[in-house]
Amino acid sequence: METLIEFLNSTALNKYIMSEAWLWPTLEIFHFFGLCLLLGSVIIFDLRALGVAREVPLIRIETFMVSAAVGFAINLITGIVFIIGDPDRYLPNIAFRIKMILILVAGLNVLYYTWRLRPQVLRGLEGKDLSGGARYVAALSLTLWTCVIVLGRIIPYVEK
Amino acid sequence: METLWWIEDSKLGMLVSSSEWGYPIVLSLHALGMAVLVGVSLLLAMRVLGLGKAIPVTVLGPYWSVAIGGFVVNLFSGAALFTGSASTLFFNTAFHIKLIGVFIGLALTWWLVKICVRGNGEVSTTHRGIAGGSILAWAVALVAGRLIGYFS
Numbered sequence: 001m002e003t004l005i006e007f008l009n010s011t012a013l014n015k016y017i018m019s020e021a022w023l024w025p026t027l028e029i030f031h032f033f034g035l036c037l038l039l040g041s042v043i044i045f046d047l048r049a050l051g052v053a054r055e056v057p058l059i060r061i062e063t064f065m066v067s068a069a070v071g072f073a074i075n076l077i078t079g080i081v082f083i084i085g086d087p088d089r090y091l092p093n094i095a096f097r098i099k100m101i102l103i104l105v106a107g108l109n110v111l112y113y114t115w116r117l118r119p120q121v122l123r124g125l126e127g128k129d130l131s132g133g134a135r136y137v138a139a140l141s142l143t144l145w146t147c148v149i150v151l152g153r154i155i156p157y158v159e160k
Numbered sequence: 161m162e163t164l165w166w167i168e169d170s171k172l173g174m175l176v177s178s179s180e181w182g183y184p185i186v187l188s189l190h191a192l193g194m195a196v197l198v199g200v201s202l203l204l205a206m207r208v209l210g211l212g213k214a215i216p217v218t219v220l221g222p223y224w225s226v227a228i229g230g231f232v233v234n235l236f237s238g239a240a241l242f243t244g245s246a247s248t249l250f251f252n253t254a255f256h257i258k259l260i261g262v263f264i265g266l267a268l269t270w271w272l273v274k275i276c277v278r279g280n281g282e283v284s285t286t287h288r289g290i291a292g293g294s295i296l297a298w299a300v301a302l303v304a305g306r307l308i309g310y311f312s
Contacts, residue, residue, distance in 0.1 A: 025307060028306050029302065029303050029306045029307075032302055032306055033299070033302060035191075035195055036195050036202060037199060038195075039196065039199045040195070040196075040198070040199020040200045040202055040203045041199070041203060043200055043226060044203055044223060047223070052223070053219045053220065053221075053222055053223070055216070055219045056215050060212065060214045061212075063211060063212030063214070063215065064203065067203060067211065146192060149188070149191055149195055150188040150192065152191075153184070153187055153191045154184045154187075154188055157183070157184040
């Protein structure tokens with residue numbers, strides 16, 4: 001961990017990020033925009049799986065997974081730049097570490113959906129006909145992303 | 161000015177500004193409310209602009225209630241955050257711009273829901289104009305909100 005922090009601190013990108021005063025707030029703005037896009041999409045998809053807006057087939061709502069992916073991509077990139085720019089602040093931080101673990105679990109949750117549920121959704125199955133705990137997957141996804149946002153926001157307040 | 165200091169010295173103001181967990185808890189609620197309100201509003205507008213054309217706009221009505229839920233959370237968490245730093249926020253330009261952005265974003269999204277999402281299912285040029293305007297207003301609110309801390 002120490003070595004990684006030292007290495008990141010020695011990179012040219014680290015120097016650049018820290019030398020441009022406008023860059024950090026600009027990245028923060030994109031990170032906030034990305035989280036809105038991600039959570040908004042997740043809300044629409046997961047609440048549909050939990051029973052909101054039943055008139056529309058689940059498979060069509062999948063379009064919103066594209067905007068979720070775009071939001072996630074924006075935050076992955078800006079997030080990586082934050083870590084390179086200020087590794088001492090993030091890597092040892094407990095809220096940051098739990099946040100990373102929860103994002104990983106959310107990723108596994110998406111994989112489970114793709115492997116177990118999506119084939120059924122593609123065949124047009126809905127609601128009670130879906131086997132494999134679709135509602136739990138949706139509820140877990142909403143819970144995880146909510147916790148991710150809260151953990152990200154409290155990173156500065158749990159520093160030692 | 162006297163009033164602003166009185167607000168900061170109030171029980172709630174002190175809880176937000178001086179207790180160990182008051183500020184981070186209210187701030188987290190504010191970030192969550194924002195994600196719900198702005199996230200859902202952006203996606204409603206993006207649907208009107210053409211994302212996911214296979215989904216009828218009219219089925220998205222229930223999500224507006226979810227967005228309103230986010231707004232209520234942020235009205236309260238925002239008011240609480242204001243009590244914590246009333247005397248500086250009141251004169252913060254970024255804060256003023258943010259409030260205007262939120263007001264316009266909320267008004268335009270509400271209007272869009274009223275005439276398009278709860279309409280007959282057709283999407284007109286006017287609807288797309290309102291949708292574009294709402295995205296712009298939310299962007300202004302988000303940028304200005306994030307910059308409040310850099311202005312003080």
